[in-house]
Amino acid sequence: MNLLLLDAADFVADDRVLLRDRRLTHLQQVHRAEAGEQLRVGRVGGNMGSGQLLRLDAREAELQVSFDQPPPAKLPVTLLLALPRPKMLRRVLQTVAAMGVPRLVLLNSYRVEKSFWQTPFLEPAAIHEQLILGLEQARDTVLPEVIIEKRFKPFVEDRLPQLAAGTLGLVGHPGDFAHCPRAVTEPVTLAIGPEGGWIPYEVDKLAAAGLQPVQLGERILRVETAVSALLARLF
Amino acid sequence: MNLLLLDAADFVADDRVLLRDRRLTHLQQVHRAEAGEQLRVGRVGGNMGSGQLLRLDAREAELQVSFDQPPPAKLPVTLLLALPRPKMLRRVLQTVAAMGVPRLVLLNSYRVEKSFWQTPFLEPAAIHEQLILGLEQARDTVLPEVIIEKRFKPFVEDRLPQLAAGTLGLVGHPGDFAHCPRAVTEPVTLAIGPEGGWIPYEVDKLAAAGLQPVQLGERILRVETAVSALLARLF
Structure with missing residues (x-):
């Protein structure tokens, strides 16, 4: 997972997401992420950007996110x-x-x-x-x-x-x-x-x-x- | 399996092989081969050619084989x-x-x-x-x-x-x-x-x-x- 992909249901505010599914598990077990870390994020169908991990516990991860880069071009x-x-x-x-x-x-x-x-x-x-x-x-x-x-x-x-x-x-x-x-x-x-x-x-x-x-x-x-x-x- | 690959242990004569392993299973279950059929064969490390399926039963397959084509070139x-x-x-x-x-x-x-x-x-x-x-x-x-x-x-x-x-x-x-x-x-x-x-x-x-x-x-x-x-x- 080189990009944390977020969809509409993840957002609790315009710049805030909560994750509870396999992405949480991935952050914990593979990425071994810690609060404060910056992660690459993307909005499904939208732009990419970065997210700061505010909180990570057994139940959920909370990130503050911003989006400023377009995704790469598709092949024609x-x-x-x-x-x-x-x-x-x-x-x-x-x-x-x-x-x-x-x-x-x-x-x-x-x-x-x-x-x-x-x-x-x-x-x-x-x-x-x-x-x-x-x-x-x-x-x-x-x-x-x-x-x-x-x-x-x-x-x-x-x-x-x-x-x-x-x-x-x-x-x-x-x-x-x-x-x-x-x-x-x-x-x-x-x-x-x-x-x-x-x-x-x-x-x-x-x-x-x-x-x-x-x-x-x-x-x-x-x-x-x-x-x-x-x-x-x-x- | 687009080529039946044969090694030294398969040969019972210069032009005759017996198969009893996963290749036999493949001939029976995937290829659904029948006696008389021609199959593409290759000798590990050697030429490719064709094999006629002489006999196929639950225990083994017997083929008569000949080899006349070089394998494809490798990439440099x-x-x-x-x-x-x-x-x-x-x-x-x-x-x-x-x-x-x-x-x-x-x-x-x-x-x-x-x-x-x-x-x-x-x-x-x-x-x-x-x-x-x-x-x-x-x-x-x-x-x-x-x-x-x-x-x-x-x-x-x-x-x-x-x-x-x-x-x-x-x-x-x-x-x-x-x-x-x-x-x-x-x-x-x-x-x-x-x-x-x-x-x-x-x-x-x-x-x-x-x-x-x-x-x-x-x-x-x-x-x-x-x-x-x-x-x-x-x-």
Whole structure:
């Protein structure tokens, strides 16, 4: 936790917050904070700044806070991910939030196991929790938008062409394709497939919606690794 | 598992292997393989090729194998990592192997908790297991060399200058430094710090050994994400 992220419910006055949840535990056990200390704080969806720890006891922490810095810029990207397996999903949500992706679409694909859609990690509160962990890690305050699309064809045919309009559309896909470009300056729509990859029908459909296949070399990477590698190469 | 990785003990003849361990379970439960099927195989430290599944029962799988393709090229990099916490270590070892790092140094740092050095995940067999998982993921056969250095100063003063000689030496470090270069053509020695970062003394020592600090933007990334992001940007 490199940033103490505060939401509206934490405020007891404009410049005063009370914490009683895992953030209190973190301050006590990991940070081993003491009264008087200055901590980096951020307001969810707002600015970052600093907080002085006024009081820390077993029950709660009280901080006086001020906010004067904007959060870091987001990447100009919409990321489409075939829904990863639940354990991977949690980490990917953190990575996506940490790297500054502003919009994530979790999409069905032929090779996404049906059971993945039943995971409690797709509940809004569970997604929110992982995104917050990613923002705390990277020092950002702005939650990415997460869109869930359980049907591939209607999304890719009807909604993706508008989402991708005016952007560089790319599909990360192993094979004899152009290498993923580097240091692009325009906004990007990037699709990353499931374990085992998109099937040819899906690659064709994504191409018809304006997303061209690009490769990242011979190695097959896990979804989480591919996400950070492709974003780091693109931006 | 995108590659069935075989070692000397699996061979009952030059072109014949018997599998009885987790690879058998994987073939049965995840791959749902059937006799007659062709599978991608690789020989640890050797070539890749294909294997025909001759027989699969509850007790063992028998394959006829041949090897005709070299494994993918490694990256020209030596990666120095401050020892991550045990859970992260396992994933980082997989990522390092998957991305094609040929040499990894796990190094002490002021911000590495002493207890991390006690983890059973640092046992040679445990390291080997995670590296194999990474190679199976990425389709590679060549195990990275892993060097464990429990003392920062003697390593950085006495051995690092030779390791880094003739390479582009870089330390990933947040702050007002040059941005990490892209698409370099020379070999690289890259150091990535612990959670919380290197302390200034360590950055100075690494610089004296020939490694210059570079940044990857304002965001603080987890070690695993930083590894894949920096490697994807560099190569």
